[in-house]
Amino acid sequence: MTSDHKPEAGAAFSHRSVLLDSAVDYMVSDPGGSYVDGTFGRGGHSQLILGRLGSSGQLLGIDKDPEAISVAKDLATADPRFGYFHGSFAELGRAVSEAGWNGVDGVLMDLGVSSPQLDDAARGFSFMREGPLDMRMNPQQSPSAAEWLASAEERDIADVIFRYGEERFSRRIARSIVERRQEAPVETTLELAELVSAAVPKKEKHKHPATRTFQAVRIFINRELEDLEVGLKQAVDRLAPGGRLVVISFHSLEDRLVKRFMRDLARGPRLPKGIPVTADQEASDFRLIGKANKAGAGEVGENVRARSAVMRVLERIDKQQKPQGSA
Structure with missing residues (x-):
């Protein structure tokens, strides 16, 4: 890093x-x-x-x-x-x-x-700054995080969050994302961060609830x-x-x-x-x-x-x- x-x-x-x-x-x-x-x-x-x-x-x-x-x-x-x-x-x-x-x-x-990359809100890596939900290290490649979350199967989203984020509430988070996108796509970093925070029933001390999910999606998107x-x-x-x-x-x-x-x-x-x-x-x-x-x-x-x-x-x-x- x-x-x-x-x-x-x-x-x-x-x-x-x-x-x-x-x-x-x-x-x-x-x-x-x-x-x-x-x-x-x-x-x-x-x-x-x-x-x-x-x-x-x-x-x-x-x-x-x-x-x-x-x-x-x-x-x-x-x-x-x-x-x-x-x-x-x-x-x-x-x-x-x-x-x-x-x-x-x-x-x-x-x-x-x-x-x-993390400090530039326009790159979409940080859950602390409002920006487009992109997360691509090379923006010339596809898909962005928003594009993937808009079309991926619920079980695939849950698997990615669990495998790459070691997030025990991955299924709850994936369900919330899929339910949310039926009304409107998740397009910004703060939208995803707030959605994850609401879906996680137990918070870790000194760690934002969206940390593991953002890590997981970023690792997956960038292989x-x-x-x-x-x-x-x-x-x-x-x-x-x-x-x-x-x-x-x-x-x-x-x-x-x-x-x-x-x-x-x-x-x-x-x-x-x-x-x-x-x-x-x-x-x-x-x-x-x-x-x-x-x-x-x-x-x-x-x-x-x-x-x-x-x-x-x-x-x-x-x-x-x-x-x-x-x-």
Whole structure:
């Protein structure tokens, strides 16, 4: 969830990317290497990565959002080491190939909705601001949240809210949406937020009743978990020996998927007992770097959205490198 800035109607967003320094510290090991910022946002991580690279270093920024790509174009004009790709990190393999690279020395994925998207009422991500019920990270794609809620079956709406929002009152909420749209479609963020609030009989302390529903619909509309599964595989397939994949997630569904993916790769192949194999055949090509990282108290104090951030790091082992202490 990038948290940088984007001017809007005379105001300005001025949020700092979560876990900015530590993410770049983990990823950038070679100033002359090739790196991918899989979630460019407004360039917070990319700017710092470029600051760590030498004249021969290269960085590719990827983002679904046309507004993010507009910022990326300006950066590419200003810095020849930077290039961009308009699309999802699920297309990372294609993006790297089109850049003419054989492999990469690091990939960063900063998941979820960005602060500029959340803070812009016209994008329809926030239940706290009145705006069109859109929620698309790429508004050029269909359907919007309003379009989907206007036509989806009640059971499908309930399934999405339960699966992606882990909302126990998903059936009540879905029923309310379907009953409401028989009179008039749900077209704005506050209409949906008020409808959900009325449908939820028990409120969680310090959490808006619509939080889980908005999260669920957004994840579904943008195919976020499906893209994440594909993107993780694309990233590790392109990692050079010694290269690292750094992923920052913001809710349990994302982090669970990332944790399992990295853990399974680090464990190596799961072979049936009794099969004659060498130690090298059993060994993994990957290792976990440290434990899950979280934002410190100071960062959370500056940016409340940082409190749920979890960063995990996976490295492709460089088997040609001599172990420390060897002759």
